[in-house]
Amino acid sequence: xxxxxxxxxxxxxxxxxxxxxxxxxxxxxxxxxxxxxxxxxxxxxxxxxxxxxxxxxxxxxxxxxxxxxxxxxxxxxxxxxxxxxxxxxxxxxxxxxxxxxxxxxxxxxxxxxxxxxxxxxxxxxxxxxxxxxxxxxxxxxxxxxxxxxxxxxxxxxxxxxxxxxxxxxxxxxxxxxxxxxxxxxxxxxxxx
Ligand SMILES: Nc1nc2c(ncn2[C@@H]2O[C@H](COP(=O)(O)OP(=O)(O)OP(=O)(O)O)[C@@H](O)[C@H]2O)c(=O)[nH]1
Ligand SMILES: [Mg+2]
Numbered sequence: 001x002x003x004x005x006x007x008x009x010x011x012x013x014x015x016x017x018x019x020x021x022x023x024x025x026x027x028x029x030x031x032x033x034x035x036x037x038x039x040x041x042x043x044x045x046x047x048x049x050x051x052x053x054x055x056x057x058x059x060x061x062x063x064x065x066x067x068x069x070x071x072x073x074x075x076x077x078x079x080x081x082x083x084x085x086x087x088x089x090x091x092x093x094x095x096x097x098x099x100x101x102x103x104x105x106x107x108x109x110x111x112x113x114x115x116x117x118x119x120x121x122x123x124x125x126x127x128x129x130x131x132x133x134x135x136x137x138x139x140x141x142x143x144x145x146x147x148x149x150x151x152x153x154x155x156x157x158x159x160x161x162x163x164x165x166x167x168x169x170x171x172x173x174x175x176x177x178x179x180x181x182x183x184x185x186x187x188x189x190x191x192x
Contacts (some may be wrong), residue, residue, distance in 0.1 A: 014079030106177035
């Protein structure tokens with residue numbers, strides 16, 4: 001860790017997916033008394049502002065501002081575009097999928113400790129060494145590249161990382177603050 005000082009950090013949850021593999025809206029699936037959406041939101045409750053990118057009126061989440069998709073149904077990269085575009089320039093945002101119910105406040109704090117001048121994204125690595133862009137930090141300066149990729153027909157958020165100045169954070173750093181951080185829920189059996 002380079003620092004333990006928390007920065008002002010916005011939050012963006014992208015929740016505009018169709019949950020096809022889950023079979024019903026996974027954002028509203030319950031794990032240990034809270035919906036997946038509530039669990040992710042709780043991990044981000046110290047952030048400000050807090051933006052929920054989802055179809056208008058689909059969810060009610062206290063303390064969160066609803067932001068419509070700029071390109072509905074085009075995936076989480078499009079959700080990131082809508083979220084970053086709704087923020088004032090020059091700030092960092094914690095960006096999360098709705099299906100990561102084991103994220104913790106400490107996870108986001110640990111990632112934010114790796115923010116450094118010139119970096120546009122702080123991306124954690126899972127235990128298998130893969131970059132995990134759906135629970136990561138992005139600077140608003142990434143917005144131009146996000147839009148350029150989407151305009152070019154690209155939908156893979158990993159493609160964005162090739163265009164940004166990225167700081168990677170090892171799994172060893174994250175495991176101690178969120179040991180199940182990247183266990184995402186795609187199917188009903190993933191809830192167990
Ligand atoms: N805002 C927004 N978020 C999206 C969109 N598509 C997917 N997401 C979100 O991106 C995250 C990861 O996507 P997936 O795991 O594929 O979720 P999903 O698309 O709902 O599920 P599948 O239909 O099974 O692929 C989830 O939080 C989704 O809600 C979209 O078009 N707009
Ligand atoms: Mg999907």
